Amino acid sequence: MGEVCMDTEGTSVKMNKKELVRKKNQTLLLDAAEALFSTLGYDRTSVSLIAAKAKVPKANVLYYFKNKENLYSAVLERIMSGWGVGLVDLSAEDEPAQALYQYIRFKVRVSCEFPAQSRLFTTEIIRGAPHLGAHLREQTRPWFRNIITVIQAWIDAGKIRPVDPSHLLYMIWSSTQYYADYQTEVFILENKLEYEDSDIESITQSISKVILTGLGLEVPELN
Amino acid sequence: MGEVCMDTEGTSVKMNKKELVRKKNQTLLLDAAEALFSTLGYDRTSVSLIAAKAKVPKANVLYYFKNKENLYSAVLERIMSGWGVGLVDLSAEDEPAQALYQYIRFKVRVSCEFPAQSRLFTTEIIRGAPHLGAHLREQTRPWFRNIITVIQAWIDAGKIRPVDPSHLLYMIWSSTQYYADYQTEVFILENKLEYEDSDIESITQSISKVILTGLGLEVPELN
DNA sequence: TAATTAGTTGACCATTCGGTTAGTCTTGCT
C-alpha cells in the first residue's frame, strides 16, 4: 500500500514498508510514552512500563529512541508542535475584544479537555525547561515578541487601556492554564469530578469579563 | 540551657536534652529535605543526598522519619503551615480595593522571593495531591468557602461588579503564582536572570490594574 | 549505680532501572 506523508523537508514521499513500520512504531511508542509521562511524570515512568503499554519488548523502545531522555524530548516536541496550530496569530488590525476573547476561549477549552498535556508542559518548565529551553528561545520568544508588539499597537491606538503587554499575556496564560494544572485542587474546592461544558463556558466568561473589562473592553456576544 | 518552645497543643514546655536534640535534628533534616525536594523534585532527591546535605548518616534520616514519603509529607505540611500566617483573612467589611490589592501584592512577593516553595506545592497538586489532599479538603476548603462568601457579599452590596467569586480567586492565585512556577519561561522571554524589586512592583501593578479595573475598582495609592 | 530507653551508625540487602550486547529474523535490492 503506497502511502504518502510529509518528510522533514515538507516534500511528499512514498514510503516503503520499512519506513512505514518505523513511522507506525514511533507514533505507537510516542502515544504510550505521552500517556505515561503525563500521568506519572518522568521518573516514575520506566522504559519497561512504556514498552508494556505499547506491547513491544523493552529493547525495542531503546532501539527507536536512543534513550529515555530522548523519548521524553520527542514527546514534548510533538506536544509543542501540536499546540502550534491552535495558537491564534494576532495582528494589530484585529479587534482586541474579539481576538482576546477567542484566544481565552480556546485556551480554556484546551486546558479543560487536554489537561495531561498542559501538566506535562508545566512540569517541564518547573524543572527549568531542560529539554524545551531551546524551543522557548527560538520558537516561543519570537512569537511572544510579535504579540507584545500587537498589544502595544492596540494601546498606542487607544483601543485598550495601557497595560504592560507581557504581564497581560502572562495573566491570560496563567488563568487559563490553571484549570489544567490545578485541576485536583479545583475539583476539591468545587466538589466536582470533571469539567462539564457549562464549566468551560462559565470559566471563559469569568476570565474574559474581568480581563476585557480591565482593558476597557466589552465582552463580545457569542456567534 | 533550659529552652522553651511550643508543643503541638500550643502550651509551652521545658524540654530535656533528648527532646531538644530531637527537635534540632528534625528541623535540620526538614531544611535539607525542603531545599532538595524543591529543586530536584521527589524522585531525583535521594535519601542519601538529604543525609549528606544535613551532614548526618543516611540511617539517621530514616530513624527520624520512617521513610522517604513520610519526610516529604512533613516538608509539605511545614510549608503549608508557614503560608497560613500570610493568608490575609478578608471580611465583608473590608474595602475590596484595599483588601484585594494587598493580597495580590503579598502573593506576588512570595512567588518572586520564595519560588522554590511555590513550585514544590504546584508539583504536588499536579501529581494529584497524594499527600496534601486531606489538607486541601480540611484546611483550604473551609477557608476558601469563607472568602467566597465575602466576595459574594461585596457583589451583593454593589461594591464590585458581579463575577463568579471562585473564578476570581483562581485568577488571583494563578496570575501571581505564575511568576514562581514559570520563572524559567518568564526569564527567557524577558531576557532576565532574576526578579528585582522593580519587577515585583510592576507585576503587582499590572495584575492589580487589570483585575481591580475589571471589578470596577480603582487601584489604591501606595502608603 | 544499675537498668532502661532513646539516639547513632556502618554494613548490608533486595529491587528496580536504564542501557548494552550479541545474535536472530525480515525486508529490499541486485
Next chain:
DNA sequence: AGCAAGACTAACCGAATGGTCAACTAATTA
C-alpha cells in the same frame, strides 16, 4: 537466489536506591 541493511529481541549488567539490622553510645530514671 543471495546478500547487505535494518528491524527485532532475550538475556544480561552495573549502578543507584530505599530500607533494614545489629551493634554501640549517651541520656534519663528508679
